[in-house]
Amino acid sequence: MQQRTKIAPSILSADFAQLGAEVAAIAAAGADYVHVDVMDGHFVPNITIGPMVLKALKPHAGIPFDVHLMIAPVDPYVVEFARAGADIITFHPEAGPHPHRTVQLIKAEGKKAGLSLNPATPLSVLDHLLPELDLVLVMSVNPGFGGQAFIPSALEKIAEIRRRIDAVSASQNGRPIDLEVDGGINLETAQAAVRAGADVLVAGTATFKGGPSSYAGNIAGLRA
Numbered sequence: 001m002q003q004r005t006k007i008a009p010s011i012l013s014a015d016f017a018q019l020g021a022e023v024a025a026i027a028a029a030g031a032d033y034v035h036v037d038v039m040d041g042h043f044v045p046n047i048t049i050g051p052m053v054l055k056a057l058k059p060h061a062g063i064p065f066d067v068h069l070m071i072a073p074v075d076p077y078v079v080e081f082a083r084a085g086a087d088i089i090t091f092h093p094e095a096g097p098h099p100h101r102t103v104q105l106i107k108a109e110g111k112k113a114g115l116s117l118n119p120a121t122p123l124s125v126l127d128h129l130l131p132e133l134d135l136v137l138v139m140s141v142n143p144g145f146g147g148q149a150f151i152p153s154a155l156e157k158i159a160e161i162r163r164r165i166d167a168v169s170a171s172q173n174g175r176p177i178d179l180e181v182d183g184g185i186n187l188e189t190a191q192a193a194v195r196a197g198a199d200v201l202v203a204g205t206a207t208f209k210g211g212p213s214s215y216a217g218n219i220a221g222l223r224a
């Protein structure tokens with residue numbers, strides 16, 4: 001069953017010189033999650049922020065921090081990100097040999113666990129893991145940078161994952177599992193992604209364009 005659409009601004013498009021004020025501003029503007037893109041220059045070709053910055057940002061926004069780890073290996077860093085303030089920790093199945101163990105590590109810290117699928121990652125990675133997950137993140141761009149164009153084949157993937165999530169959720173007394181889409185989200189692609197079954201939209205460029213006075217309108221526009 002699809003929930004109300006949630007908006008998770010990616011702070012990759014925020015003003016990095018004002019990050020505390022930026023996360024406070026998006027929370028005040030109606031964002032549901034703060035989406036933190038963690039990149040290591042190895043798993044993806046870009047380097048962003050680590051647990052120290054997450055810890056510094058945490059007190060600035062009273063909404064869940066949705067942390068997307070684009071790092072390999074991922075297991076050695078799960079506990080540090082959890083204790084730095086992540087509420088949801090999402091990782092890639094390619095980032096470690098044992099994705100099920102990574103989920104166990106996340107859950108042992110009392111956090112929600114997400115699995116992210118790159119554009120070329122097959123849906124079979126979900127076969128034995130979906131019942132354990134709280135979130136599935138469909139990448140609609142190749143991870144590494146903001147401002148890329150939405151890859152249309154993500155829509156087919158979202159629709160199939162929607163079916164699988166609904167089946168698992170129904171067998172677990174309606175336990176919610178978020179279906180999040182990330183990359184190239186604008187007013188047009190947001191509508192297509194939600195129609196296909198997404199219920200969380202990650203949006204960097206589309207949230208932060210125009211500066212703080214535009215955030216509430218940008219978020220409301222995406223949600224509508």
Ligand SMILES: O=C(CO)[C@@H](O)[C@H](O)COP(=O)(O)O
Nearest residue numbers: 010143144146147184204205
């Ligand atoms: O994880 C990533 C990129 O790797 C995304 O979160 C992007 O940062 C989204 O940016 P826009 O496409 O919305 O600008």
